Amino acid sequence: MDQLVFAAEVFLNGLMTGVMYALVALGFVLIFKASGVFNYAQGVLALFAALTLVGIQQGQVPFAHLINAMLGTHISSFGWTVPALLAILLTAGVMVLLAFLIEKLVLQHLVGQEPIILFMATIGLAYFLEGLGDVMWGADIKTLDVGLPQGISDGIEAVTGEWFGYGFFIDRLDIWATIIAALLVAALVAFSQYTKQGRAMRAVADDHQAALSVGISLRFIWVMVWSIAGFVALVAGIMWGTKSGVQFSLSLIALKALPVLMLGGFTSIPGAIIGGLIIGVGEKLFEFLIGPMVGGATENWFAYVLALLFLVFRPQGLFGERIIERV
């Protein structure tokens, strides 16, 4: 009985983690659908967004480290702090600017290249952004606090305590993350279904040439999609950053979005969410049940191995269409 109650708690926590994975995967799906780019840098985008947010909030001077090294000065901070909401808006602005620059400097020059070349370019981009984030804001571990509630949810503890005689530990931050993620997905769906830009985005996702021929600007759509992906990365960055601090390992956690995508298919938003939940729950339960027997830390690889085994039996993923090969 106890074991079962613990497992239920682990399950719930897994769902919450899964939401976080799904958030990163979501930005990825958007970009893949609209431009066919397998954006390896999505995780680093989240890291970069979180770093920028902390930097702006705390009034850090960008590139302070570099300026100090070059000029021999000792600047570090403007001496003010920026309110959380304004800082988030400013960071969103930075992400849009970044999207514009990525389109202008990278994507535009790679139009028509093979997908694998584009994929490798985003790996290069990931390295660049990681270095840029560190040079701009410093590589030390930062705490991020935008006022989201944190700590054990007393309500859930009380209720489950009454039911099972054992109070579940659920972080309030996770609950908020779930709510925000749900809102974000709803907003994205509404945007792509009911606005002109959303329709154009879906048209581009379907067929670049055809979209061009009816007068849709590919460049505008790409900048837009990367901006949205940047915004989604910002949301993910806020969640992860609040949860476990802003540091390099954030981009490694975000790598888990890749197996999530393999499960859910690269083009399916529901797939990204369900894939995220499966991976989140799966890795937590596996660690809970099997982890102690094999020395723990199975979360490092479980997601990848699960995705690998799954794909061997169903290469198109959970929601992908069946592949018919032609010659």
Add this chain to the structure above:
Amino acid sequence: MNQLATEEGYVTADGRQIGGTLMEMKNITLRFGGVVAIKDISFDIRQGEIRAIIGPNGAGKSSMLNVISGFYVPQEGEVWFKGYRRGPMKPYEVARLGIARTFQNIALFDGMSVLDNIMTGRLNRMKAGFLSQALWWGAAEREEIANREQVEKIIDFLEIQNIRKTPVGRLPYGLKKRVELARALAAEPQLLLLDEPMAGMNVEEKEDMSRFILDVNDEFGTTIALIEHDMGVVMDLSDRVVVMDYGRKIGDGTPDEVRNNQEVIDAYLGVSHD
């Protein structure tokens, strides 16, 4: 496996002796989900003949060729080759039986030179072990040179000597088609399948290609099955023609017989329903 009785051959209009049955398709049916691409079709291909499969768009010609080359496995029916019933096989196993093909949308290996592309046609004849290949010693080197000699003969035959070291990606369309034919010929197949060999060619290129097809049949004695849209070319080249429409066979015979078949005329010209 039963031996299939092979009947007597026949003599063509231009006096060539055609042998017994090389391949026989018996009651082939192929479905994709609910769509029936081929419906209960039977026909044979005789040793040494040029056999054409024609029909309007969507008639199931390409699916038929894919069944012959083992890329699609039909749900019903039997495929007999060289007197043996062919079970479900992987495409590469079919290739090893002696069936080679070209593709409608050229399927060459763009990253390799013309010579290397044609050499891939002989991969199944090269048996040197791993160690010999790794050390480039003994069998590997001997084989490479012996097969290169064969490939050079085909290069001469198809008149593509001057492009042998050119990367295939850089070639114009017509030459790519010719290189693809060379790759198929390099396998020294008993049955050569050509999927729209003239598609997208101008008149001169078509003439060249027709000449090569006839020469291949004549000099190497290769049996050829082809799909083609250009009626003039088909009627000139082929000994016997299968006509397909909506996945069914509606005609089979010499070009003259097919030309005068009422059902075939209806399929091509349309029929008035009054």
Add this chain to the structure above:
Amino acid sequence: MLYREAGDFKTSYRDDGQTFPIRLDRWGYYIVLAVAFGIIPFIINDYWASAVFVPFLIYAVAALGLNILTGYAGQVSLGTGGFMAVGAYAVYKLMTAFPDVSIVIHILLAGGVTAIVGMLFGLPSLRIKGFYLAVATLAAQFFLVWLFNKVPWFYNYSASGQINAPERTVLGWAVTGPATSATAKYLICLCFVVALAWVARNLTRGTLGRKWMAIRDMDIAAEIIGVNPLTAKLSAFAVSSFFIGVAGALLFAVYLGAAEVGEAFGINKSFLVLFMIIIGGLGSIFGAFAGAAFMVMLPVLLKNVLVGSLGWPTDLAAHIELMIVGALIVIFLIVEPHGLARLWALTKEKLRLWPFPH
């Protein structure tokens, strides 16, 4: 005017198929070999060996291996770090279990063990293609690193969890362990590089190489003309992993001497080797060398300039290095997706026609 093929007629298919068909290239190759074996060993010191030459040679082997898989057979792998770890731990277990057997045999066996592990993780490639496969190879990377970290048998139950290379000799010279001279480290790596590069060249120009490239360029057509995708892909995984395993074994035993798996063979190693073959040139033996040289020398150069000359802090230099490497990858992909090898080929092409423009 010197660089010409005119007058250098080939009278047999054997001559036509040789590695360096142009006479001057052949001479260049012999000169490089002569310098590498005859001059460098006598003038090399510890700094040059450990900063440039030894890592260059070891990564060249790894890059050759990954290039066989990705550049020739078209299967993208992000598991290189994990496979190098297999080579390192295999050679460690062999060295400590059979101290009397020659280290050269251990290193080759370590490659063999890695080849088997590589084939195992290559099996999904029959069903999974492209990006899906790239992500699937991450499973190898994370699982293998975890395995070597968590199972004490692999590191002989040492308290630190590290593995340390004991001293082993070849012909009386120490090649592993703390007493190894710069010359010995350099020479043993050089011998492996030359032998393996020669094998890679032979494999890629023959039957197996054509099968790999056919699968890479158009897998369906390859299967229809008679290439068995199972054997073609698995052989690519096996050969590639053999090379990578040897590189991992050399990296641990000869270069590092001691290693902790997460640090020495993390996912960054996978990307490092991948960058080498992108920058050097996919599907090119020369490219593997060029890319390895570039990626090994870049940090040394940057460190000398930024830290040595400008006096910047090392962590800042490391971050700027990340930016530069990332930017270079993108620039290379935009300007020349075929890497340094294609640039080199184009230069030679120009030189052949010189002084005429066309």
